[in-house]
Amino acid sequence: MRDSSSSESLTFMKMHGLGNDFVILDSRGRDAVVTEALARGLGDRHRGVGFDQLAEIRSSDSADIDLDFWNSDGSRAGACGNATRCVAQYMMDQLGQDSLTIRTTRGLLHAERAEGGLVAVNMGHPQLGWAEVPLARDVDTLHLPLAGDPVAVGMGNPHCVFFVDSAESVDVAGLGPRFEKDPLFPEATNVEFAEVRNEGEIRMRVWERGTGITLACGSGACATAVAAHRRGLTGRTVRMEVDGGWLMLDWREDGVWMTGPTAHVFDATLSRAFLEAL
Numbered sequence: 001m002r003d004s005s006s007s008e009s010l011t012f013m014k015m016h017g018l019g020n021d022f023v024i025l026d027s028r029g030r031d032a033v034v035t036e037a038l039a040r041g042l043g044d045r046h047r048g049v050g051f052d053q054l055a056e057i058r059s060s061d062s063a064d065i066d067l068d069f070w071n072s073d074g075s076r077a078g079a080c081g082n083a084t085r086c087v088a089q090y091m092m093d094q095l096g097q098d099s100l101t102i103r104t105t106r107g108l109l110h111a112e113r114a115e116g117g118l119v120a121v122n123m124g125h126p127q128l129g130w131a132e133v134p135l136a137r138d139v140d141t142l143h144l145p146l147a148g149d150p151v152a153v154g155m156g157n158p159h160c161v162f163f164v165d166s167a168e169s170v171d172v173a174g175l176g177p178r179f180e181k182d183p184l185f186p187e188a189t190n191v192e193f194a195e196v197r198n199e200g201e202i203r204m205r206v207w208e209r210g211t212g213i214t215l216a217c218g219s220g221a222c223a224t225a226v227a228a229h230r231r232g233l234t235g236r237t238v239r240m241e242v243d244g245g246w247l248m249l250d251w252r253e254d255g256v257w258m259t260g261p262t263a264h265v266f267d268a269t270l271s272r273a274f275l276e277a278l
């Protein structure tokens, strides 16, 4: 058995979904290896590998796999839609399956192959009540008492969605961190800036909690689609252009489905020296 204090080397995969990039560790059949220090060390793009999220696959007794997520600052993420799709692609290929069940901290998720080599995942029902998001106090999640009149949506992690006239001209780097740590969000929040182009299409840019600007955020795309529909701006199905490409969102009876591409970039091994220096 390997554990985080071991000096053995450690193999990992680098994958991405629309440029939202991940280091993925396959820890099935062994003890979990990820610690906050490992997440932060690996997440350093200069001295480590670099990723938006780290995902660790674990053996499961109630699904095909269990899956845990970390941000590059070492904090835990309760949900990560694009990493879920990437891991689903890897596991379905490895197991020769067309669908996969995944246990995450937010519950059981279902993923499957979609047309054109894409992967779809049901990210579950959105959390629309203030306590579920979570927010610090009882306010209307559809109109938060914050400048810009954003919407709060939980997707297993918190999201604060602003509707803007032009997503391209929003200062995401300036506004993102300001709202990420707003006291209304006791666990901080991911921040989305969405421009509704028409009732079936949205342009969205994102500041992720614990990571910063990313090229795509799957749970953020789901939250944005839910917020737009709740505001009466779109239907239940939308195409969404993020900085890294396009996602399809569909808020169905059984949850919010997200479909998009995945890419497996390389596999590599961390040196003992790197692990020992953590």
Ligand SMILES: N[C@H](CCC[C@H](N)C(=O)O)C(=O)O
Residues within 6 Å of the ligand: 020, 052, 053, 071, 076, 077, 078, 079, 080, 081, 082, 083, 157, 158, 190, 208, 209, 210, 211, 214, 216, 217, 218, 219, 220
């Ligand atoms: N990139 C991820 C979201 C990570 C969420 C994380 N930043 C947090 O909630 O702390 C996604 O595709 O859903």
